[in-house]
Amino acid sequence: MFDIDSKKNGIFAKFAPLAKRAEAVSTLGRQPFGMTFDAMLSPTRARVGNAEVVLAGTNNYLGLTYDPRCMSAAKDAIDRQGTATTGSRLANGTYSDHVDLESALRDFFGAASALVCTTGYQANLASISALAGRGDHLLIDADSHACIYDACRLSDAETIRFRHNSPEDLAKRLSRLPAEGARLVVIEGLYSMLGDVAPVAEFVDVAHAHDAMIFVDEAHSIGCYGTNGRGVADAQGVLDKVDFLSGTFSKSFASIGGFCVSRHAAFEYVRLVSRPYLFTASGSPANVAAAHAALSVMAEDTSRMESLWARAHQLHAGLVDAGFEPASPTGPIIAVPRPDELTAVREWNALLRAGIYVNIAVPPATPQARSLLRLSVSAAHSEAEIDQIIGAFRQLSALAA
Amino acid sequence: MTSDTSAIFDQISKILSAHAKTDTPITPETRIAADLAIDSVEMFDIVMEIEDAYDISFPIEEASDIDSVQSLVDTIGRLTDV
Ligand SMILES: Cc1ncc(COP(=O)(O)O)c(C=O)c1O
Secondary structure, eight states, rough: OOOOOOSTTTTTTGGHHHHHHHHHHHTTTOOOOTTOOOOETTEEEEEEETTTEEEOOOOOOOOOGOOOHHHHHHHHHHHHHOOOOOTTTTTOOOOOHEEEEEHHHHHHHSSSSSEEEEEEHHHHHHHHHHHOOTTTTEEEEOOOOOHHHHHHSSSSSEEEEEETTTTHHHHHHTTSSSSOEEEEEEEESSSTTTBBBBHHHHHHHHHHHTEEEEEEEEETTTSSSSSOOHHHHTTTGGGGGOOOEEEEESSOOOOOOEEEEESSSSGHHHHHHHHHHHHHHOOHHHHHHHHHHHHHHHHHHOOOHHHHHHHHHHHHHHHHHTTTSSSSSSSSSEEEESSSSSHHHHHHHHHHHEEEEEEEOOOTTGGGOOEEEEEETTOOOHHHHHHHHHHHHHTTTHHHO | OOOHHHHHHHHHHHHOOOOOOOOOOOTOOHHHHHHHHHOOHHHHHHHHHHHHHOOOOOOOHHHOOOOOOHHHEEEEHHHHHH
């Protein structure tokens, strides 16, 4: 597709195997990675070329991207503060809106400290890399998101992986560690690829029994689980025992940005040392305002969360009835494993032709090197739209033939 | 090789051959990624198996520098010798 200079030591030579893989994918239709939407029509609809598609892979769990409260908060912030902060949180990039959002997050989660970062990726990088230093140990779930792995690389601590969702395996690995150094266990509430939920309460017990602190990334679970969407730790009754909880504004909050809250006030010191917090510009006024508005919606009103679950049950049951085997029980993320990458790509194209956009996920972004059609449900989906998605899956083998 | 390291080599060869995607015979000089087609994600899984086999902590940062079977054997020798 793009010329690769085949000269030995050419800087692009390493991309040759990738180019071959992308080429194989592109012969099957549209390029699924980084495809373009020509117009957005609503939280659940877009135009691709001349065709209208139903969006079934957006992470827009509460469907707030077009909510009038979030939209007007963002527009008003631009009118008041302009389009950008043009600076780091430590310098000129902290506005009262950033501080107010941190205060609202502390209230919502009952936390002593809250840090708002420019993206969720950076929130994990910022907090994990600063908390775990030389001589410390990070213990991470084997299926952790890439940003948790990257946070470990940025940290000076040593990283030990434990088997996915296994508190017993974590206990074994914790008990092998030397007595010196702090220990931080990192898990996710809801795993983004397969849509499985962590036994957070058990992990909390194991971590604390072994003198470790626990960090839970609730990027996908906030807005979906727990009281008013406080997440999986809250749903399992252990929110007050979790030491650090991170999240993103890019999913249920219908914005962009991320945060980490902690029940430990000393977490505030992370602000002064953390490179991913310091060496990047702060979230734009519109993004901060939209996230804050979404948080207020969540705190006041659970009707969207209820719709989300009603649609999730409808979609999960419909897919099972159509003969598919989702990787996990009902939830906002429904992953349908496929036999291999090319089948997944062929089916992804067939669904798009039938007017349904889903995510496609392939190794190395997926656990156990699986190829997946990944769907996410939104509170904004209508019953009819979910039926349309199920209908396309029913005909999938014919459509993809 | 000392008797210790040759025992490690034997055990590691078994673990690696279960993950290898080629039939390349495993020697100390074998390169794990290039010759056995074991990628970095799979190497992390192998690290967990090794931790359990030797009852040690094997930080993944140590795995990133490992290229040959010999360097893996040396690392395990160092991690078990504490
Ligand atoms: C588990 C997890 N953590 C963090 C992030 C990063 O969020 P953001 O999109 O805000 O960078 C994501 C999303 O991509 C995620 O899936």
